[in-house]
Amino acid sequence: MVSEPAVRERYARRFERIMVDELQDVNAVQLELIKAIARENLFAVGDALQSIYGFRHADVELFERLGAELDRSDRRKTLTTNFRSLPEIIEVINGAFEAELGERFRRLRAGRSAAEGAGTGREAVELLIVDKCADWPAEPGAATAWRLAEARALAARIRGLVDESGAAPHEIVVLTRATTDLRSYERALEDRG
Helix, strand or coil: CCCCHHHHHHHHHHCCCEEECCHHHCCHHHHHHHHHHCCCCEEECCCHHHCCCHHHCCCHHHHHHHHHHHHHCCCCCCCCEECCCCHHHHHHHHHHHHHHHHHHCCCCEECCCHHHHCCCCCCCCCCCCCCCCCCCCCCCCCCCHHHHHHHHHHHHHHHHHHHHCCCCHHHCCCCCCCCCCHHHHHHHHHHCC
């Protein structure tokens, strides 16, 4: 397409605006196509720290180079305000990732007030840690032994929240990195009622 100027021009004229979400996950061919039809009308969103599609030939360096180009022409904006999470959660995220990522990390600001989450009398964020190197008993056909231990620790904590502090189950959210071992968590939660 890029080698055919008439085709490129036809598509470039066809789109008044071009929006690309998750730009950090594009590969070289996709970015070449985007650039071929974009004329000062590209709006792209992405985060290099969330790049996960290397197995599909995505190259986060392409995203970072385009970001540098946009910086030079003063056409790049960095969003650091999070409107989804309460300040307590943002504080934990900043504390955990700033030390881990160093200069690549940009501190987040909460776009919500602490008052929006007030009234529960409970901590907004808790950290449960399971030693991956411990000698946990495994179950045949199940997730890794440490993942089972993590699921059981989480289920025990949730049971405690419900029983001891009056939390309603629908007020509790569990975020997981992947869905691979969800059945282990479900089973642990079912075992705790």
